Amino acid sequence: MLLSQLPRSPHDWSQALCGAPCWQLSPEALLPAASAHDGAWLVLFGKALGARHLTQVATLLADHRVEASLYPVGEQAGVSLLLLGASRFSPELVLALKGQEWDIDACHLATLPTLGAPGLLVMDMDSTAIQIECIDEIARLAGVGEQVAAVTAAAMQGKLEFADSLRSRVALLKGAPVAILDEVAAAMPWMPGLQLMVDTLKQAGWTVAIASGGFTRFASELQQALGLDAIFANELAVEGGMLTGLVSGPIVDAAAKAEALLQLAREHGIPAAQTVAVGDGANDLKMMGVAGLGIAIHAKPLVRAQAAATLNHHDLEGVLCLLGALACRDRRWS
DSSP states (O other): OBGGGSOSSGGGOHHHHTTSSEEEEOSSBEEEESSOOOSEEEEEEOTTOOHHHHHHHHHHHHHTTOOEEEOOOEEETTEEEEEEEESSOOHHHHHHHHHSOOSSEEEEESOOOOTTSOOEEEEOSBTTTBSSOHHHHHHHHHTOHHHHHHHHHHHHTTSSOHHHHHHHHHHTTTTOBTHHHHHHHHTOOBOTTHHHHHHHHHHTTOEEEEEEEEEHHHHHHHHHHHTOSEEEEEEEEEETTEEEEEEESSOOOHHHHHHHHHHHHHHHTOOGGGEEEEESSGGGHHHHHHSSEEEEESOOHHHHHHSSEEESSOOTHHHHHHHHGGGGGGOOOO
């Protein structure tokens, strides 16, 4: 089957490809095969997903001498997805995928967790579970927004050591009324797909937690609303109804986030391959590094470059596309 002859929409491919159980991808065609590759994975997903994307990835695979098989089309959270089994994992292919312009999300991964078994997902909070940086919102209401936002941006890009940057930002909040926290919490916008992602994971028997360099006031709100299993965050010191400009207790930094994921995995008996970390900033990289799969969402360039998987065109529903992709492996075109 020539790639140029495939219908535009993947959902129309079944009739054209029902003549063989598996199809191997070449630069110009799909070739019938008796079995499929499963040495590594490519996942393509997006509402614009079509035959042109398969052609684009076929060229990259040939350039890097990686063979791949196409599994039947899937769907997660209303988003079309393609799973390709690869003959091997290629770090060079990862770089090539990240270096091209896509209007969908495309990830090449050595391993993939599955919703078919219990797992653990630990996510950052600010700009990951929610759409804001809470400390920037607190600072804006306290009249020091520009000073704090500049430090936040530098810290998220990895230009500053996180603990020191947090202390310096919190110090600028000294004397602000604690009621500001309630004001920020009341208007805290969730990242699209958050509720769906958490509900789907919980139904699949997963443990879901937040590990944040932000604050317990907001993480606790999410825990109560979503039924999260655990939260790890920083505590703002308060005295006489005012913020003191200090953080109470040890700071939840990059190392603490990574340890939180490992601790939860041990407590719940979850194998490393079934652990997932989701975040957007440099402070999340250690957590992503110890997880079976690290996912960057709308992330800073440094994080996009280092994360195993990147979500540039999706919100948290994209996490479900990745975790649900292996379900395609159990189906055949014929």
